[in-house]
Each structure stands twice: as structure tokens, then as C-alpha cells.
Amino acid sequence: MNGITLTLRALHHGEQHLAKELLAAAERHRTEHEVHHVATDLARWSAEHVERITDTADHYDLELNEAPPTSHSGFVSMLREKVAETVGRRPEPGLLLLRDLRELHLAAAENSLHWEMLAQTAQAAKDQRLLSLASACHPQTLRQMRWTNTMIKNLCPQVLSSL
Known part of the structure; x- marks a missing residue:
């Protein structure tokens, strides 16, 4: 195993993790339509x-393994939806949302670092396949980070001052 395969494995795991956590946050905060x-x-x-x-x-x-999560289904999803509806707009869901956004941001930032490492290695090795992969995916990871950061900036004053 070399550095390229280690980085690909880390990215594979990190992107699977981020997809799973984004879907979990989407279900947990179903009443926050933008989220x-x-x-x-x-x-x-x-x-x-x-x-x-x-x-x-x-x-x-x-x-x-290619199996990224596609959605949460069944009983767990229904339970999360009912809890989200019941809890509504109390401050505790706001704190949970901030925590989720922070965790999502950190996961995306870790992936971004791995994409950058892969791109730099691809450039040094003149590996067009890896460079193409990093060039296609890294900008989307940066957008994921910008979204979480913007959401945190917008929600933080409202949530933290209401405690």
C-alpha cells in the first residue's frame, strides 16, 4: 500500500461518513426546511x-466498497421526524443543530485536506486520473464547508442568545 492508496482509502471513508452524517442531520432537523x-x-x-x-x-x-448511504428509512426515520415535529423551535434543537453543523463542517474540512493532499500528489506524479478526480470533487467539498460555516454564522447568535 502506498500514499496514494492510503489517501484514496481515507477519502472513501471520509466521504461515506460525511454522506451518512448529512443524511442523519437532514432527518434530525426535518422541520428546518433549508437544512x-x-x-x-x-x-x-x-x-x-x-x-x-x-x-x-x-x-x-x-x-x-461502493455502498454509500442513500437515505434513512423505516422506523428510525419516522421516529426522528416525529421527535423533530414535537420538539419544534425550542432552544435545545438549536443547540443540537449547531453541534451537527459543527461536526459536518469538521468532517468536510478533513475531506478537503485529503482532496488537497491527493491533488498535490497527483500534480507531482503527473497523474491526470487523480488530478481529474480531485479537481471534480474538491470544489464540492469546499462548498459543503462554506454552507455549514454560513449556517453556523447565521444560527449562532440567535440560538446562543436565546439560552
Whole structure:
């Protein structure tokens, strides 16, 4: 195993994790429509990244499972939705949302660092396949970070001053 395969494995795991956490946050904050819809869309980006990483990893003799989460279903999803509706706009859900946004931001930032590492390695090795992968996916990861950061900036004063 070399540095490229280690980085691809880290990205694969990180993007799967981010997709799962974005979907969980979307379900947990279903009553916050912007959060629900945008987080669901951003999870699709991470799921697409997982697919692209999996396809690219094959070229480097690295076998990765492609199964990114697609949605939460069943009883857990229904339970989260009912809890979100019941809790409504109390301060505690605001704190939970801030915590979720912070965790999402940190996960996206970790992925961003790995994308940057992959891009730098690809440039040094003149590996167009890796450079193309990083160039396609990293900007979306940066947008995920900007969204979480903007949401935190907008919600933080309101939530923290209402405690």
C-alpha cells in the first residue's frame, strides 16, 4: 500500500461518513426546511464522490466498497421526524443543530485536506486520473464547508442568545 492508496482509502471513508452524517442531520432537523433539503443534496455529492473514488481506486489495485448511504428509512426515520415535529423551535434543537453543523463542517474540512493532499500528489506524479478526480470533487467539498460555516454564522447568535 502506498500514499496514494492510503489517501484514496481515507477519502472513501471520509466521504461515506460525511454522506451518512448529512443524511442523519437532514432527518434530525426535518422541520428546518433549508437544512433538510440542502443537507440531503450535499449528501448526494458525497455519495457521488464515493462512487468516483471507488472507480478510480480500481486503477490502483485498491478494492473499496461502493455502498454509500442513500437515505434513512423505516422506523428510525419516522421516529426522528416525529421527535423533530414535537420538539419544534425550542432552544435545545438549536443547540443540537449547531453541534451537527459543527461536526459536518469538521468532517468536510478533513475531506478537503485529503482532496488537497491527493491533488498535490497527483500534480507531482503527473497523474491526470487523480488530478481529474480531485479537481471534480474538491470544489464540492469546499462548498459543503462554506454552507455549514454560513449556517453556523447565521444560527449562532440567535440560538446562543436565546439560552
